[in-house]
Amino acid sequence: MTKFSELNLNPKVVKAIEEAGYDTPTPIQAGAIPPALEGRDVLGIAQTGTGKTAGFVLPMITLLARGRARARMPRSLVLCPTRELAAQVAENFDTYAKHVKLTKALLIGGVSFKEQDAAIDKGVDVLIATPGRLLDHFERGKLLLTGVQVMVVDEADRMLDMGFIPDIERIFSLTPFTRQTLFFSATMAPEIERITNTFLSNPARVEVARQASASETIEQGVVMFKASRRDREGTEKRALLRALIDGEGDKCTNAIVFCNRKTDVDVVAKSLKKHGYDAAPIHGDLDQSQRTKTLDGFREGDLRFLIASDVAARGLDVPAVSHVFNFDVPSHAEDYVHRIGRTGRAGRDGKAMMICAPKDEKNFDAIERLLQKDIPRIANPLGDATPRSDTEAPADQETSGKESKSSRSRSGRSRSKQAEPKSVAQDTKAPSEHKSDQQAHKKPSPPPQKPQSKPADKPKPQETQSGKTDNSSSASRGRRNDRDNKVVGMGDHMPTFIAKSFDERRTG
Incomplete structure (x- = not known):
């Protein structure tokens, strides 16, 4: 040798x-x-x-x-x-x-x-x-x-x-x-x-090696992830990342977490720190002094998790990186090889895990074609349970709340019917009569006054929701024959002394 x-x-x-x-x-x-x-x-x-x-x-x-x-x-x-x-x-x-x-x-x-x-x-x-x-x-x-x-x-x-x-x-x-x-x-x-x-x-x-091939000392795996709801994808994906880290236990001495976008780097780093993980971001928008300080801390073992964009994917030599987590599937297949190459260096064993959402499947297929082999699938450590953040309401409670509101709006009339038994005659009333009954119960009756209008011998015409007169009432049919004698626009409750002035004009 x-x-x-x-x-x-x-x-x-x-x-x-x-x-x-x-x-x-x-x-x-x-x-x-x-x-x-x-x-x-x-x-x-x-x-x-x-x-x-x-x-x-x-x-x-x-x-x-x-x-x-x-x-x-x-x-x-x-x-x-x-x-x-x-x-x-x-x-x-x-x-x-x-x-x-x-x-x-x-x-x-x-x-x-x-x-x-x-x-x-x-x-x-x-x-x-x-x-x-x-x-x-x-x-x-x-x-x-x-x-x-x-x-x-x-x-x-x-x-x-x-x-x-x-x-x-x-x-x-x-x-x-x-x-x-x-x-x-x-x-x-x-x-x-x-x-x-x-x-x-x-x-x-x-x-010395086939182009864009991954080291044989790196154990690879991918979790096929699908969010329960589109607006919860980021929250559930971060929960899945934490579950993967926890599943490795003490074997995960330190790790690099790669994201495609700089904004995601900051969000993931902040989320991990919030849940008690020792993490810090590194990407191109940070000051050089801060980038250097973060990288030195990771190399010296003072920092456990380095959340990085692809600025850290190439050439960085940190010999003892135990794990690489791809929070996002890289857009270019070659970048996957360089990302996971941060672990398993100089003959050491390493492990690389990736989260693949449905929108990333095209890029994931390109990675497998480049590697000329299938990446082993890993079972979701969270199972079928939907992960939730501490600051968000559970999805099932939100759904049940919406259902209860809609059910109340749709079945308000049916529940009011069940509240007290009604006769067959009451059940045949038009919807407007039900509304009138409900309003009568809600509003107090006015005090008795001196009658200023004709006795209400004739019942008021009832209208259905379609706007047509209910012909089931003979009194309403009688009032309909007198429609020409009424003053248009004054309503059905016009006092007699006002109607008299209009009648005098007509006869005069």
């Missing part, structure tokens, strides 16, 4: 490797380091968590051990898609170059330009940067790339997803044609392959 001491690395570099506790290189390291030391371009393709970072850091330190950098002209350049990955590469240089006198500078967003300009002015051997901040320094006239001897593009497929490919092409055009290029990626999309054909010269292709 090959050892680092057999790879022709600088003895001081080998000493730093041994002090870090490593002896045997991973397959990607054993395949990429020899051609890189020969000065050849390298195209490395390997799944995440296989040690690609050391695969280019170690030969770079060996190649740059001799020589000295000039002001504003770095000797090597490492491009990373995210701030966290760039900071991690910088830590690797500090670890493996501690016995070699090399200087480095880290150019990332969220940090003052002044400090970065001061480091560049002194001259750096290794410049580690994100594409946007690097071009900012170049456009301000603070940086020249004509002295770059070795250029590294790390996580190239993530660069493609984040829209950095035009920036990468521009940066390539600013570096010397004679540079050595080390290109590393977990997948080879057509656009990535076009760039390698354009900017790499006869590269040594090192592919």
